[in-house]
Amino acid sequence: MHQSERDKETLIKNLRKIEGQIRGVQKMIEDDRYCIDILVQLAAIKSASHKIGLKLLESHTRGCVTTAIRDGGGDDHIAELMDVMRVFTK
Amino acid sequence: MHQSERDKETLIKNLRKIEGQIRGVQKMIEDDRYCIDILVQLAAIKSASHKIGLKLLESHTRGCVTTAIRDGGGDDHIAELMDVMRVFTK
Amino acid sequence: MHQSERDKETLIKNLRKIEGQIRGVQKMIEDDRYCIDILVQLAAIKSASHKIGLKLLESHTRGCVTTAIRDGGGDDHIAELMDVMRVFTK
Amino acid sequence: MHQSERDKETLIKNLRKIEGQIRGVQKMIEDDRYCIDILVQLAAIKSASHKIGLKLLESHTRGCVTTAIRDGGGDDHIAELMDVMRVFTK
Numbered sequence: 001m002h003q004s005e006r007d008k009e010t011l012i013k014n015l016r017k018i019e020g021q022i023r024g025v026q027k028m029i030e031d032d033r034y035c036i037d038i039l040v041q042l043a044a045i046k047s048a049s050h051k052i053g054l055k056l057l058e059s060h061t062r063g064c065v066t067t068a069i070r071d072g073g074g075d076d077h078i079a080e081l082m083d084v085m086r087v088f089t090k
Numbered sequence: 091m092h093q094s095e096r097d098k099e100t101l102i103k104n105l106r107k108i109e110g111q112i113r114g115v116q117k118m119i120e121d122d123r124y125c126i127d128i129l130v131q132l133a134a135i136k137s138a139s140h141k142i143g144l145k146l147l148e149s150h151t152r153g154c155v156t157t158a159i160r161d162g163g164g165d166d167h168i169a170e171l172m173d174v175m176r177v178f179t180k
Numbered sequence: 181m182h183q184s185e186r187d188k189e190t191l192i193k194n195l196r197k198i199e200g201q202i203r204g205v206q207k208m209i210e211d212d213r214y215c216i217d218i219l220v221q222l223a224a225i226k227s228a229s230h231k232i233g234l235k236l237l238e239s240h241t242r243g244c245v246t247t248a249i250r251d252g253g254g255d256d257h258i259a260e261l262m263d264v265m266r267v268f269t270k
Numbered sequence: 271m272h273q274s275e276r277d278k279e280t281l282i283k284n285l286r287k288i289e290g291q292i293r294g295v296q297k298m299i300e301d302d303r304y305c306i307d308i309l310v311q312l313a314a315i316k317s318a319s320h321k322i323g324l325k326l327l328e329s330h331t332r333g334c335v336t337t338a339i340r341d342g343g344g345d346d347h348i349a350e351l352m353d354v355m356r357v358f359t360k
Contacts, residue, residue: 008119015116022109029093029101035150036174042143043178046136050269053132058262060125066258069249078246082238084126088133089230089269090360140359148352156348159339168336172328179320179359180270188299195296202289209273209281215330216354222323223358226316233312240305264306268313 003059014052021045053088057081093149104142111135143178147171183239194232201225233268237261273329281322288318323358327351 003011021041028038065081068074093101111131118128155171158164183191201221208218245261248254273281291311298308335351338344 003119003122011119012116015112015119019109019112019116022105022112026102026105026109029098029105032093035146035154036170039143039146039150039174039178042139042146043174043180046139046143046178047180049132049136049139053129053136054262054266054269056125056129056132057265058258060129061258061261062255064125066249066254069246069254074246074249075242078238078241080126081241082234084129084133085237085265086234088129088136089234090133090137144352144356144359147355148348151348151351152345156339156344159336159344164336164339165332168328168331171331172324175327175355176324179324183299183302191299192296195292195299199289199292199296202285202292206282206285206289209278209285212273215326215334216350219323219326219330219354219358222319222326223354223360226319226323226358227360229312229316229319233309233316236305236309236312240309244305260306264309264313268309268316270313270317 007055007059011052011055014048018045018048018052021048057085057088097145097149101142101145104138108135108138108142111138147175147178187235187239191232191235194228198225198228198232201228237265237268277325277329281325284318284322288315288322291315291318327355327358 022045025038025041025045028041061081065074065077068077112135115128115131115135118131151171155164155167158167201224205218205221205225208221241261245254245257248257292315295308295311295315298311331351335344335347338347
């Protein structure tokens with residue numbers, strides 16, 4: 001079960017934005033910008049990565065997990081979902 | 091108070107690594123890779139951004155904050171440090 | 181869909197343990213114990229609360245969400261699951 | 271360097287509130303309340319514990335760490351502060 005083309009475009013657009021933010025932070029460090037301002041940018045990057053992860057979790061649950069459950073199974077998929085949530089929310 | 095040249099190099103090296111990971115995630119989405127694998131990558135990106143933030147917090151505290159306290163002040167710097175920690179640990 | 185009696189007992193046992201830890205922190209503050217030691221205890225409380233939440237999320241997904249999907253629906257349950265994950269992982 | 275009596279009272283009051291929330295969650299589980307409602311409560315407990323931790327971090331930085339820096343040292347205190355932040359923000 002894959003992302004729809006539209007979802008994929010949105011995800012990639014958001015990832016490109018994060019890529020730009022990461023490059024922005026590199027420049028801030030090169031330019032000796034004030035630490036606090038850099039930290040605020042890093043917090044924004046973490047938060048944006050988290051939001052993308054939640055989006056993926058949602059489409060994965062709606063897709064793979066739902067299909068597996070409808071096919072009479074799903075136990076393994078739910079176990080896997082919980083494992084990744086443990087890693088992702090650490 | 092700035093980062094030392096050596097610290098700056100390490101920070102930028104680590105940020106370039108994250109930039110590469112972000113591009114890797116874009117490619118994984120384009121290639122319809124399995125969501126769980128993408129989520130593990132996103133968790134790694136969040137964790138790496140967090141570590142860079144902690145490094146910056148440390149050098150900022152050792153630098154700016156310490157200097158301000160030694161100069162007989164520091165109250166504003168500590169307030170600002172706590173504000174950024176609130177944002178950063180959200 | 182409810183927790184099994186056994187799961188409920190485990191959850192309540194773990195919550196009682198956290199309750200004891202919270203009282204321990206109160207005593208540490210009354211006794212002017214070293215801040216760092218108190219913070220380590222608070223980190224343990226946060227981590228234990230998080231683990232209980234993940235356990236509940238898992239049994240909820242295996243229970244309510246799976247049942248709803250098997251009954252041909254589940255969309256609302258998945259939306260609700262994602263909403264609570266947004267709150268829970270903030 | 272200890273908390274002021276007033277700060278201690280506020281901290282203990284907030285911890286008692288969390289203790290009450292933990293007992294509330296136990297009752298919700300005994301009463302088979304809806305998982306999502308319990309998870310919202312657990313998220314509130316985590317968030318309240320986090321806020322208490324930030325308060326303690328702030329008074330510790332204003333107290334112990336500032337005193338140590340004014341006395342011409344502080345390196346060990348900053349290292350310890352960063353260690354606890356690593357644990358606390360995990």
